[in-house]
Amino acid sequence: MANNRGKKYDAIVIGAGHNGLTNAAFLAKAGLDVLVLEKNEYIGGATVSRELHEGWKYSNCSYVCSLFRPEIYQALDLGRHGLEVIPLQGSTTFMQNGDYFGSYHQPTVRRREIARHSKRDADAAIRFDADLMKWCRLIRGFLLRTPPNPASLKPRDAWEFAYLVKQFYGLSESQIYEFIRFFTMSIAEYLEEYFESDVILAHFSGGSIIGTGLGVYSPGTAYVLLHHAMGDVDGNIGSWGFSRGGMGAIAKSIAASFSSFGGEIRTAAEVRQIRVAGRRAVGVVLVSGEEIDASVVVSNLDAKRTFLGVMDPKDLPEDLLHRAENFKIRGSSGKVNIALDGLPNMTALPQGSPLTRGHMHFTDTLERLERGYDDWKDNRWSADPYVDALIPSQFDPTLAPPGKHMMSVFVQYCPYDVEGGWSDEKRDAFGATVIDQIAQYSPDFKSMILHTEVRTPLELENEVGLTEGNIFQGELTLDQLMFNRPFPGYAQYRGPVKNMYLCSSSTHPGGGVMGAPGANSAREILKDLRRLNTVPADFGDD
Amino acid sequence: MTNSKTIVLVGGGHNGLVCATYLAKGLGPAGYTVQVLEARDQIGGAASTRCFGQDSCKGGFRVSAVAHVLHSLDPQIGRDLNLANAGLDRGPAIETISLGRNGDHLTLSATAVSGNGLSKVDIESYASFKNEFRSYAKALKPLMTNRPPRLKNMDRRDLITLTQLGWALRFGLGANSMLEFLRVGGINIYDVLNEQFDSERLKGAIAADAVIGHHMGPRTPTTVLTYLHRLQGELHSPQTLPPGGMGKVTEALAEAARIAGVHIRTGAKVTRILIRDGSVTGVALDSGERIDTELVVSNADAKTTFLKLVGTQDLDAMFAHRIRKTRTNGTVAKLHLGLKGLPEVNGMSVAQLGQRLLIAPDMGYVEHAFNHAKYGEFSEHPVLEITLPSITDASLTRDGYHVMSVVACFAPYALKTGWDQGREVFADRIVSLLGAYFPGIASQIVARELLTPVDIEAQYNITGGHWHHGELGIDQSFMMRPVHGAAQYDTPVDGLFLCGAAAHPGGGVTGVPGRLAAERILALSR
Amino acid sequence: MVEKDHFRQVLQHSPFHDRIEEHNLIKNWMSWNGYQTARVLDTLSAEYFAIRSGCSVMDLTPMEKYRITGPDSLAFLNRLVARDLSKLKPNRVTYVVWCNDDGKVLDDGTIFHLGDAGYRLCSQHHQLDWLLISSQGFDVEIAEETHEVAALAVQGPTSCAVLRAAGIDGLDQLKPFGIQYTQLLGFEVMVSRTGYTGDLGYEVWTEPRHAVDLWDAIFATKHRGLYDVRVIGLDALEMVRIEAGFIMPGDDFITAETAVRADHDRSPFELGVGWTVNLDKPYFTGKGALIKEKSSAIKRRLVKLVVEGNKPPVDSFLYDAMKGKRIGTIKSQTWSPILKANLAMADIDYINGKAPREIWAEIYYQKELTWHATWARTTVSEKPFWSHPRKSATPPGPY
Incomplete structure (x- = not known):
């Protein structure tokens, strides 16, 4: 560990998650002397892969990527720094009647599969895809931009607001209303305007509840679908990718890029507080007591941890404290990582189906999804959980020994405040619920399990530092999006004291392994420092 | 009857009457006559007074049919249409009292709250x-x-x-x-x-x-x-219980309409809005009668107006599809009880009983009540809004008897078991819940009726029996109400306008959609 | 009935597939509507001249087909499409376009009046969702029957003679856009005098189980040494459909349902098929918008351009005069062997409601991997580029 006593950095970034590293890399690329501090002994935050069972590598938080901005990928040269993103092969929803619905990668097969369940829905999917693409196109343009403050009378905000309105006006009048409807509707009701088949409705709804404290019938969830649909792998909109070597490879490649610009990372260096003098951030003090000086301090912690954790309340305006306390960041997801002795047999799938190499879901009606949410509202995990299971070791042999497999299972819903508090028994019972859900569709699944790691929101909070285990670092509801993210008046990455910035998923455009908050924050910092901007603009669509 | 200077208003509910009166005032001088055609034998639509118990109103009970508390009638309408002159009596102002099982009731007014066990902080908050x-x-x-x-x-x-x-x-x-x-x-x-x-x-x-x-x-x-x-x-007036029930309010509106020269016909069910080359030419009644007109204003909900009265053959396909997809299933049932004697509530005066009473002990209770509605079930423990209008209005029943009017949530239109099966079960459930707050009420009941959304649909001609003629989600509000393309009261059909709760700003006995529709028509006719 | 393991075979086979495969010497397949379809089977020019000078056969089975039945069929279809169908008699076919609410074209196709059996709608793209949306309020049944009807396009000057020799009688009196039913080898075939080639030609329809017999009957005329009959692929069809001036949804314009960007969709007037729009008939979807469009200045048109010279104007930009203002692009083009000219469908902007006076194309072309740029003058063709009297002569003359 380098001794930094007496040295003053241009910038310190707290938290070596993908956004912190992205932020640091763009600052370093602009010539700044940047230090990233990470509390854990390993980097990555929620983009992490670790060997928790001998021979198996678990990506134990985030598990797929598609949202990661290609502009950032290109600007930080991540391909040369070791990142490989492999597209996944579709997704499946297993049905209680023994059948399944497969969203195949191959478009002709995908269409015929929808038609197998409903001929009408196969045609409606064309209308749906085109409409979704309209909204993707609009929203994607805002990802690498700083939201304007709608109450501000400053020219910059007015200009940005005008830009927003102009983009909006690229739509026809009826499209504007349709967009507002999309933005404010529930995913279930939105989809019901297109589709009729239960399993197709359920299949397309799943993406809208992942990570949220909302149900498929909650207004605002249609928009969350976009958060999962607007990503792309090599221009295939809505397709998901898996990074070879696990999600940790993303953090590693950004870290390598950062290092190539001369950046420095210290692990096992937990920040206790951001030091403020004369209403300016001047550095940090570590838990060890060590003090490090810096001209700029950037927090990649979520808004709650930043303002209620590493900042002294006396340095904060009162309204901000109040807002931080009321910031909605409820954990709703769990994670189960499973080491398997072989590839489980999914009874419903014909021999040789490519669908085993994609996402697997086990909830085939909207009602089942919504009832899962009702459980969570009452502080219980879903008795019939929505599960997103994946066996990435099929195409990434680095994750498990030959012939063995690694299954990553994301679970919705699992509460942070479980009734009566979490205990080891309850955690195991939660894990058993998830395994039972899968085992119903795979008779040999249980017998293949070699090791299981169950993670409730509590574990996600303790290890990664995500408050309440919320994977988006703050819910993606209308009150916490765009110029409201994380709080009204603080959506432009600048903190309440000078030289202090935010770069986590608590800021616009929010969660998902996207890198955009980190990049946007870097752009604002470089602007304030009057440095050359190293952050790329959106590729643009036309 | 042939007159190109006839304006036909379909539906004699409160918004229809308001709209008709404005139109008669605005266009009457130009030689137009305004006709309101109401399918039922009584004007008022869902804002009317109905009878239940015994065989007829004599010896039975009278009660506000769907809406039972007046809280939002637009004061501008009162002034413009001189409703006081037409006999509008809003009745006594009432407060809201949220019932506690142990006498720990909360009284909520527009600006203050009081009650046992309430913290000072909460009172100030x-x-x-x-x-x-x-x-x-x-x-x-x-x-x-x-x-x-x-x-x-x-x-x-x-x-x-x-x-x-x-x-x-x-x-x-x-x-x-x-x-x-x-x-x-x-x-x-x-x-x-x-x-x-x-x-x-x-x-x-x-x-x-x-x-x-x-x-x-x-x-x-x-x-x-x-x-x-x-x-x-x-913002402008307290909530009140109109004497004689909500029907008296719409009677006053009807009177104002008549004064302004509006012809009101009841028992005149419009079955078709006639269209030629994209323009209205008249309406057809179920009696076979045809009325020629170039201007039809519909107070019916959007699905009734476009899918039944106009018909899809005269509409663009996606427009019709969007109308069809609007969410119009009601979730409220109305229980009417005829009581022998006044029920008692622990720690409440008679005057307090005459207020708007709520059974909604906490948010979890309300949320759980709603959970059932999502799955086509009625609430196990419903949320209730209760009035006892006969306390302040003796005209509603005989001496020694009382009327209780209960709005019960949630009672989904599309009940999985069907309402024929569910009606009495739900009514029993409400009564047993009432019993926990009004001890002994079960033995006081001499008459009861439950209006489910299916009944409201059938009896008051509202698709889905929805109070607001359609959910007030953002996607069905403002410039998207009932759907975009028909959100400014005019519609894709020339000469056809909407004036009911299906139009902005939605339901409630406000009269605002009626007023705004009339303003739109008058502006366009200039 | 689609099986659970349908993923094993991505492209579906039509009932004619085995026969086509025998003729497909270069195995140049592509997907048409999810069916394995030949682009070129042997030599493009031979296939082209089979259509223009002999007899060509193409598998039409992959074309989307819907059957509309029920008492409101006519009312439903008349509300669906822009053309007035009330005059369409039984056993007649007509070309139609249909629009969304904004008067933008969703697709084009043909409607067959099958008498008591209802109507058949053939379309380029999948339309079931739109048909069902449009059917709200009408007493009709709509069934997709793409795979239940096998069809062959038999086109070219000798097509009538070939079909006659194959055993299909009575074609002499069949007028363009007419339908007739015949028995062939004991099963029923329906023949319509329709096609996408702008030449004399027929489309023959039967049940899938008789498909191979129908095919063999037609090709028997060749084996007997009577006529040359040649299977053609989609590439040859593309050449002749441009010569005939037919538009192709997805190539010449983006269908309204799939257009993502505002203003990328097109109305029937803009596509030059305004002649199929009847604004005097009862309401149809998009009518309101089309009436409005008709009364405002013309914004743009899809036009037929003859491009001078022999350099292929692939994806060329178009200008108002040489090096003038850019006014559009070429959407599809072909070299016409029979006219010895470059023909193109082009989307051009009108300026202040007026057509550009002179349109020039900027052409990039390569010779031995070296790229060149050149300018070519173009002329707008109001009529189909190519049309032959035999197309409409009844009875068809000898060849």
């Missing part, structure tokens, strides 16, 4: 909360009391409304309140109330106000907006 939310409601007024502006291809009126709205938000509220409004505007009442209050009962009562009449629970995003919708009424 309530005042500031109501103040803040009334200011939001006020800021929304330009939008709520005007024709909803288009967001592209705007005309002058649209621009004025948008400017007024922007001004009210930015300068009426101020920068901080505006930002706060933009934050809470789209979210749920549950989170907002948890930020504000400690008392579960208080939160439950406010949450109930946000969701009654809607297919929403407190945790449903956009319930802040439905609450603000309700507060619109509170």
Whole structure:
């Protein structure tokens, strides 16, 4: 560990998650002397892969990527720094009647599969895809931009607001209303305007509840679908990718890029507080007591941890404290990582189906999804959980020994405040619920399990530092999006004291392994420092 | 009957009557006659008074049919149409009392709350909360009391409304309140109330106000907006129990209409709006009668208007599809009880019993009640809004008897078991819940009827039996109500206008859609 | 009935597939509507001249087909499409376009009046969702029957003679856009005098189980040494459909349902098929918008351009005069062997409601991997580029 006593950095970034590293890399690329501090002994935050069972590598938080901005990928040269993103092969929803619905990668097969369940829905999917693409196109343009403050009378905000309105006006009048409807509707009701088949409705709804404290019938969830649909792998909109070597490879490649610009990372260096003098951030003090000086301090912690954790309340305006306390960041997801002795047999799938190499879901009606949410509202995990299971070791042999497999299972819903508090028994019972859900569709699944790691929101909070285990670092509801993210008046990455910035998923455009908050924050910092901007603009669509 | 200067209003509910009166006043001098055609034998639609118990009204009970508390009638309409002159009596102002099982009731007025066990902080918070939310409601007024502006291809009126709205938000509220409004505007009442209050009962009562009449629970995003919708009424007048029931209010509206020269016909069911080359040519009645006219204003809900009366053959296909997909399933049932004697509630005076009573002990209770509705079940423990109008209005029944009117949530239109199976079960459930608060009420009941959404649909000609003629989600509000392309009262059919709750700003006995529709017609006829 | 393991075979086979595969010497397949379809089977020019000078056969089975039945069929279809169908008699076919609410074209196709058996709608793209949306309020049944009807396009000057020799009688009196039913080898075939080639030609329809017999009957005429009959692929069809001036949804314009960007969709007037729009008939979807469009200045048109010279104007930009203002692009083009000219469908902007006076194309072309740029003058063709009297002569003359 380098001794930094007496040295003053241009910038310190707290938290070596993908956004912190992205932020640091763009600052370093602009010539700044940047230090990233990470509390854990390993980097990555929620983009992490670790060997928790001998021979198996678990990506134990985030598990797929598609949202990661290609502009950032290109600007930080991540391909040369070791990142490989492999597209996944579709997704499946297993049905209680023994059948399944497969969203195949191959478009002709995908269409015929929808038609197998409903001929009408196969045609409606064309209308749906085109409409979704309209909204993707609009929203994607805002990802690498700083939201304007709608109450501000400053020219910059007015200009940005005008830009927003102009983009909006690229739509026809009826499209504007349709967009507002999309933005404010529930995913279930939105989809019901297109589709009729239960399993197709359920299949397309799943993406809208992942990570949220909302149900498929909650207004605002249609928009969350976009958060999962607007990503792309090599221009295939809505397709998901898996990074070879696990999600940790993303953090590693950004870290390598950062290092190539001369950046420095210290692990096992937990920040206790951001030091403020004369209403300016001047550095940090570590838990060890060590003090490090810096001209700029950037927090990649979520808004709650930043303002209620590493900042002294006396340095904060009162309204901000109040807002931080009321910031909605409820954990709703769990994670189960499973080491398997072989590839489980999914009874419903014909021999040789490519669908085993994609996402697997086990909830085939909207009602089942919504009832899962009702459980969570009452502080219980879903008795019939929505599960997103994946066996990435099929195409990434680095994750498990030959012939063995690694299954990553994301679970919705699992509460942070479980009734009566979490205990080891309850955690195991939660894990058993998830395994039972899968085992119903795979008779040999249980017998293949070699090791299981169950993670409730509590574990996600303790290890990664995500408050309440919320994977988006703050819910993606209308009150916490765009110029409201994380709080009204603080959506432009600048903190309440000078030289202090935010770069986590608590800021616009929010969660998902996207890198955009980190990049946007870097752009604002470089602007304030009057440095050359190293952050790329959106590729643009036309 | 042939007269190109006839204006036909389909539906004699409160909005239809308001619209007709404005039109008669505005176009009467130009030689137009306005006819209101009401399918039922009585005007008023869902805002009427009905009889139940015994064989007839004599010896039976009378009660407001669907809406039973008047809380939002637009005062401008009162002035413009001189309703006082027409005999409008709003009746006594009432407060809301949220019942506790042990006498720990809360009394909520527009600005203050009181009750046993309420903390000082909560009492103060309530005042500031109501103040803040009334200011939001006020800021929304330009939008709520005007024709909803288009967001592209705007005309002058649209621009004025948008400017007024922007001004009210930015300068009426101020920068901080505006930002706060933009934050809470789209979210749920549950989170907002948890930020504000400690008392579960208080939160439950406010949450109930946000969701009654809607297919929403407190945790449903956009319930802040439905609450603000309700507060619109509170801005100008207190809630009241009109003497003689809601039917008296619509009778006054009808009287004002007649004074203005409107012809009102009851028992005149319109079965078809006749169209040629995209323009209205008349209406056909089920009697076979045809009335020629170039201007038809429909007070019916959007599905009835477009899918039944117009028919899809004269509409664009996607427009018709969007109408068909609007969410119009009601979730409220109405229980009417004829009681021998006045029921008693622990710790309440008779005067208190005459207020608007709520059973909504906490937000979890309300949310759980709603959970069932999502799956086509009625609530195991329903949320109730209760009035005993006979306490202040002896005209409703005989001496020694009383009428109880109960709005019960949630009772979904599409009940999985079907309402033929469910009707009495749900009624029993409500009665047994009432029994927990009104001990002995079961033995006082001499008559009862339950109006489910299916009954409201059948008897009052409202698709889905929905109070508001359609959910008030953001996607079905403002410039998207009932659907975009028909949100400014005029429709894709030349000469056909909407004036009912299906149009902006939606339901409630406000008369605002009727007034705004008339303004739109008058502006276009100039 | 689609099986659960349908993923094993991505492209579906039509009932004619085995026969086509025998003729497909270069195995140049592509997907048409999810069916394995030949682009070129042997030599493009031979296939082209089979259509223009002999007899060509193409598998039409992959074309989307819907059957509309029920008492409101006519009312439903008349509300669906822009053309007035009330005059369409039984056993007649007509070309139609249909629009969305904004008057933008969703697709084009043909409607067959099958008498008591209802109507058949053939379309380029999948339309079931739109048909069902449009059917709200009408007493009709709509069934997709793409795979239940096998069809062959038999086109070219000798097509009538070939079909006659194959055993199909009575074609002499069949007028363009007419339908007739015949027995062939004991099963029923329906013949319509329709096609996408702008030449004399027929489309022959039967049940899938008789498909191979139908095919063999037609090709028997060749084996007997009577006529040359040649299977053609989609590439040859593309050449002749441009010569005939037919538009192709997805190539010449983006269908309204799939257009993502505002203003990328097109109305029937803009596509030059305004002649199929009847604004005097009862309401149809998009009528309101089309009436409005008709009364405002013309914004743009899809036009037929003859491009001078022999350099292929692939994806060329178009200008108002040489090096003038850019006014559009070429959407599809072909070299016409029979006219010895470059023909193109082009989307051009009108300026202040007026057509550009002179349109020039900027052409990039390569010779031995070296790229060149050149300018070519173009002329707008109001009529189909190529049309032959035999197309409409009844009875068809000898060849």
